[in-house]
Amino acid sequence: MRPNFFHHLHPPTIPAKQARWRYTLGAGGTAIFLCLVLVVTGALEMFYYVPTPAEAALSIQTLSYLVPFGGLIRNLHFWAAQLLVVVSAVHLARVVFTGAYAPPRRFNYLLGLALFVFVLLLDFTGYILRWDTGIQWALVVGVNLVHSIPWAGETLHRMLVGGAQPGSATLLRFYAWHIFGLMLPALIATAWHAFRLRRDGGIAVPPPRQRHTPERISRFELVRREAAAVLFASAALLLLALLSPAPSAAPISDITALTGEVRAPWFFLWVQQMLQWGSPFFWGVLVPLLVLALLALLPYALPLPVSGELGRWFPRSNRAAQILLAVLALVVLVLTLLALRPPA
Amino acid sequence: MDRLSRRDFLKLLRQVLLALSAALGLGMLARFFSRQEATSRPTEFDLGPASAYPVGSRTILPEVPAVLLHTPEGFTALSLVCTHLGCTLEENQDGFNCPCHGSRFGEDGSLRGGPATRGLDTLRLEQKDDRLLLYTD
Amino acid sequence: MTRRLLLLGSAFLLIALGLAWGLEARHPEPVALTPSLTGYVEYCITCHADLPVISPSHPVETFGCVLCHGGERLALEADLAHSSMRGGGNPSALDVVEESCGGETCHGGTADDERDHIQRVQTSIQVTYTGAITSLRYTFGAQPDLLPFYGVSAVTDTSLPSHTGILQLLAFDPAMESSPALQAFGQNCLTCHIGGLPAAGEQYQRLSGCVACHSPASGEQQVHTLTTSLSYTQCNACHNRGNYDLRSMTFVERSDQAQTRLQEYYQPIAQFTRCEYTLDCVDCHTRTEAMGDGDLHASKADSQYIQCQTCHGTPSALPLTRTLSDPDDIAFRLAFLTPVVDLQLGDTILITEQGEPLWNTLVLPDGTYQLVGKATRQFFSFRPVLGSDCTQTGLDQSSASCHACHAMDR
Numbered sequence: 021m022r023p024n025f026f027h028h029l030h031p032p033t034i035p036a037k038q039a040r041w042r043y044t045l046g047a048g049g050t051a052i053f054l055c056l057v058l059v060v061t062g063a064l065e066m067f068y069y070v071p072t073p074a075e076a077a078l079s080i081q082t083l084s085y086l087v088p089f090g091g092l093i094r095n096l097h098f099w100a101a102q103l104l105v106v107v108s109a110v111h112l113a114r115v116v117f118t119g120a121y122a123p124p125r126r127f128n129y130l131l132g133l134a135l136f137v138f139v140l141l142l143d144f145t146g147y148i149l150r151w152d153t154g155i156q157w158a159l160v161v162g163v164n165l166v167h168s169i170p171w172a173g174e175t176l177h178r179m180l181v182g183g184a185q186p187g188s189a190t191l192l193r194f195y196a197w198h199i200f201g202l203m204l205p206a207l208i209a210t211a212w213h214a215f216r217l218r219r220d221g222g223i224a225v226p227p228p229r230q231r232h233t234p235e236r237i238s239r240f241e242l243v244r245r246e247a248a249a250v251l252f253a254s255a256a257l258l259l260l261a262l263l264s265p266a267p268s269a270a271p272i273s274d275i276t277a278l279t280g281e282v283r284a285p286w287f288f289l290w291v292q293q294m295l296q297w298g299s300p301f302f303w304g305v306l307v308p309l310l311v312l313a314l315l316a317l318l319p320y321a322l323p324l325p326v327s328g329e330l331g332r333w334f335p336r337s338n339r340a341a342q343i344l345l346a347v348l349a350l351v352v353l354v355l356t357l358l359a360l361r362p363p364a
Numbered sequence: 365m366d367r368l369s370r371r372d373f374l375k376l377l378r379q380v381l382l383a384l385s386a387a388l389g390l391g392m393l394a395r396f397f398s399r400q401e402a403t404s405r406p407t408e409f410d411l412g413p414a415s416a417y418p419v420g421s422r423t424i425l426p427e428v429p430a431v432l433l434h435t436p437e438g439f440t441a442l443s444l445v446c447t448h449l450g451c452t453l454e455e456n457q458d459g460f461n462c463p464c465h466g467s468r469f470g471e472d473g474s475l476r477g478g479p480a481t482r483g484l485d486t487l488r489l490e491q492k493d494d495r496l497l498l499y500t501d
Numbered sequence: 502m503t504r505r506l507l508l509l510g511s512a513f514l515l516i517a518l519g520l521a522w523g524l525e526a527r528h529p530e531p532v533a534l535t536p537s538l539t540g541y542v543e544y545c546i547t548c549h550a551d552l553p554v555i556s557p558s559h560p561v562e563t564f565g566c567v568l569c570h571g572g573e574r575l576a577l578e579a580d581l582a583h584s585s586m587r588g589g590g591n592p593s594a595l596d597v598v599e600e601s602c603g604g605e606t607c608h609g610g611t612a613d614d615e616r617d618h619i620q621r622v623q624t625s626i627q628v629t630y631t632g633a634i635t636s637l638r639y640t641f642g643a644q645p646d647l648l649p650f651y652g653v654s655a656v657t658d659t660s661l662p663s664h665t666g667i668l669q670l671l672a673f674d675p676a677m678e679s680s681p682a683l684q685a686f687g688q689n690c691l692t693c694h695i696g697g698l699p700a701a702g703e704q705y706q707r708l709s710g711c712v713a714c715h716s717p718a719s720g721e722q723q724v725h726t727l728t729t730s731l732s733y734t735q736c737n738a739c740h741n742r743g744n745y746d747l748r749s750m751t752f753v754e755r756s757d758q759a760q761t762r763l764q765e766y767y768q769p770i771a772q773f774t775r776c777e778y779t780l781d782c783v784d785c786h787t788r789t790e791a792m793g794d795g796d797l798h799a800s801k802a803d804s805q806y807i808q809c810q811t812c813h814g815t816p817s818a819l820p821l822t823r824t825l826s827d828p829d830d831i832a833f834r835l836a837f838l839t840p841v842v843d844l845q846l847g848d849t850i851l852i853t854e855q856g857e858p859l860w861n862t863l864v865l866p867d868g869t870y871q872l873v874g875k876a877t878r879q880f881f882s883f884r885p886v887l888g889s890d891c892t893q894t895g896l897d898q899s900s901a902s903c904h905a906c907h908a909m910d911r
Contacts, residue, residue: 045493064393064396067396067397078575081573081575081576081581082399082575083533084576084578085544085575085576085577085578086399086531086544086575086577087396087399088392088395088396088398089392089395089396089521089525090396090399092521092525092566093396094390167662214433241503244503244504244507245503245506247507247510248503248506248507248509249510250510251507251510251511251513251514252506252509252510252513254514254517255510255513255514255516255517258514258517258518258520258521259517259520262517262520262524264522265578268576268578268581269581269584270573270584270585271573271585315678371504374504374505375504376509376513377508378504378507381508381511381512381514381515382511384515385514385515385518387523388515388519388521389518391522392518392521392522400866402533402535402542440600478786492880
């Protein structure tokens with residue numbers, strides 16, 4: 021058959037060994053699929069969501085209970101977003117544990133990190149759009165954390181909140197960030213990330229002479245595999261959305277009266293735990309930025325994998341980087357679990 | 365008919381399944397967009413005591429919009445929504461005209477000219493105790 | 502291999518989509534209700550369609566559900582829909598009653614148009630429990646006199662001037678008391694006020710707030726009904742249940758097994774006449790006695806004033822009456838709310854010493870009187886004491902004086 025658009029997005033052939041699920045886990049591709057689901061379901065939600073404090077939570081209730089399949093669209097959007105965080109983390113781990121960030125892929129690695137940050141920010145801004153008692157804590161703490169940044173903090177806070185207190189201007193701005201302000205750079209970064217992937221030679225593989233098998237698969241077979249993954253992922257996502265609804269709470273009636281659960285969104289629980297230890301700027305802004313900096317420096321400061329060891333899991337030559345990532349992941353995990361303990 | 369090879373049968377089956385999925389998906393989309401917001405415009409108007417509108421009177425009710433006529437035969441309410449594309453009619457010497465595309469109607473609501481193709485709609489009136497009630501639904 | 506996976510994936514996707522359609526079809530069709538008082542659509546009756554209309558004065562087409570109960574009017578999932586309900590299932594609980602039942606045009610208005618129910622109840626003796634608290638503090642030496650300082654909750658008389666001179670009460674806090682008896686009192690005995698709830702497992706169960714009286718209980722459950730036709734069983738949720746033992750500071754529930762109204766009405770130790778058990782409490786006891794008159798009172802003795810003479814007069818005087826000449830007389834509104842009798846302009850009814858209309862009574866042309874039971878709808882006719890064979894002087898108006906001859910045998 022003549023190759024179509026999707027076929028042309030891929031190289032004519034790729035090495036069979038690295039094309040296997042158990043090498044890449046399909047994490048990057050799944051992430052792109054989830055992004056597509058998010059854009060489509062998000063666009064559909066825009067037909068019903070109203071970004072004003074009085075109407076936001078009510079419009080979400082209308083969507084969830086009174087619009088046919090509205091609840092399904094919302095749940096799909098929610099689960100795709102949470103799974104995207106997990107899948108992106110898995111993808112990052114895979115890239116580090118297979119040494120796939122080695123030159124010429126280092127810039128693409130940074131692009132990927134930036135995308136991860138965009139994903140977290142998009143998740144957070146979307147969370148705030150609920151404007152119900154469940155997100156109140158996160159909104160207040162989030163904007164105050166920004167305020168705690170020295171010098172630039174007050175300006176950034178004003179830009180974020182749009183007024184003296186979180187209110188209708190804040191909601192509208194978060195809406196604009198979520199739909200457009202973050203989406204546009206994320207889109208550009210995604211396209212660039214995909215382009216760099218092609219230009220850097222696709223999935224990281226050992227040099228030809230050090231490959232164990234010369235077997236390759238065609239772009240047609242690759243697209244078929246991806247299509248199969250999309251079908252299974254769609255079915256799984258649908259089942260998840262049908263069986264487990266997205267969270268909801270009563271609308272915010274008074275932004276200063278903190279009712280409801282006092283908990284950060286799950287992907288920031290590790291930060292909430294650290295904030296119990298002292299200075300908000302240090303623990304809430306600096307330390308997370310430090311984690312990001314460590315991840316960004318990983319391909320530059322630590323020993324790189326040798327090209328012969330590429331294309332498989334846990335090469336010996338970049339062990340230090342693997343250990344660093346494992347330690348960071350473990351720390352974040354432990355902090356998250358600590359934050360989940362019931363209050364004394 | 366040539367016998368289908370196993371591969372072609374499976375391919376056909378796959379395409380049928382995908383087509384059905386697409387149909388279900390499109391159906392979901394259509395139903396998703398089908399929701400109607402409850403109307404906020406009132407459909408019942410209390411016009412007050414019937415004695416306020418003597419025989420021979422012709423009262424414009426701008427909030428409906430409609431005109432209430434009291435002839436010797438009784439009360440009639442005509443909608444002042446143009447039957448062409450919905451603009452509100454204006455009163456003139458011998459009836460009503462529409463500022464949007466020029467349709468003209470007589471005092472009794474009959475069509476006199478213009479792109480509209482039918483006369484003015486009659487609205488339902490009810491009398492409860494002494495009060496006149498006008499319904500637009 | 503991949504082709505087989507594609508086929509399997511297509512099948513799974515179709516199944517998932519089919520499941521989505523199936524689950525959607527099983528959702529109950531949302532049933533909308535736009536109450537005329539709020540104009541906002543609500544969907545509560547999608548699930549609660551079989552709930553009875555609460556009262557003729559609160560039709561659901563006018564009030565809806567959310568105006569009184571709160572809650573999320575658009576949600577069709579129980580936890581979210583009920584999450585912002587006031588007072589749980591009871592919006593008349595005293596901590597939320599102002600929001601639920603208040604407002605100038607409802608039950609939180611002024612005394613002039615007789616719409617100050619909430620303010621009157623919150624200052625009434627049945628809510629403040631001041632008499633019991635004060636006398637116990639005096640008994641156990643926490644205060645030197647019987648001046649009222651404490652109520653179950655802090656409350657201020659906002660409808661000045663006050664006829665009793667008591668302008669505010671502080672909240673009684675058993676933890677601040679040094680006497681162990683008073684602490685025990687705080688632990689064991691504070692269920693008997695309208696803001697409190699009886700302990701689980703007690704013989705009589707009721708909810709707190711307005712519905713403590715105005716919502717009839719059916720066994721363990723209170724029914725979704727508001728009524729002014731209160732049978733004595735409503736009052737017996739607190740009254741005639743037993744006695745306090747001040748030494749052990751416990752409440753001893755009555756142990757008799759009552760079979761008839763006569764046996765159930767009062768405790769075995771009580772004395773009562775025939776009308777005191779044939780009629781319901783509300784047939785004699787007035788609105789201000791039960792719900793308060795807007796002023797803080799020191800004790801029940803201070804606020805309860807109905808006596809036998811109110812209806813029967815004394816050997817030397819007829820009971821007070823009023824001929825209804827004003828169509829805005831409160832008597833007509835009360836008769837309308839509890840429709841057991843057809844009161845007309847020109848009718849003469851009995852009134853209390855404080856001018857409250859006993860609207861369920863009637864002075865008949867032949868000089869006898871008629872009373873209709875508000876809950877039983879039974880008609881009774883009776884005569885004044887004046888001109889009868891009563892041997893009392895009329896100076897002693899305590900109930901024991903009339904009971905001396907007229908008390909019933911249980």
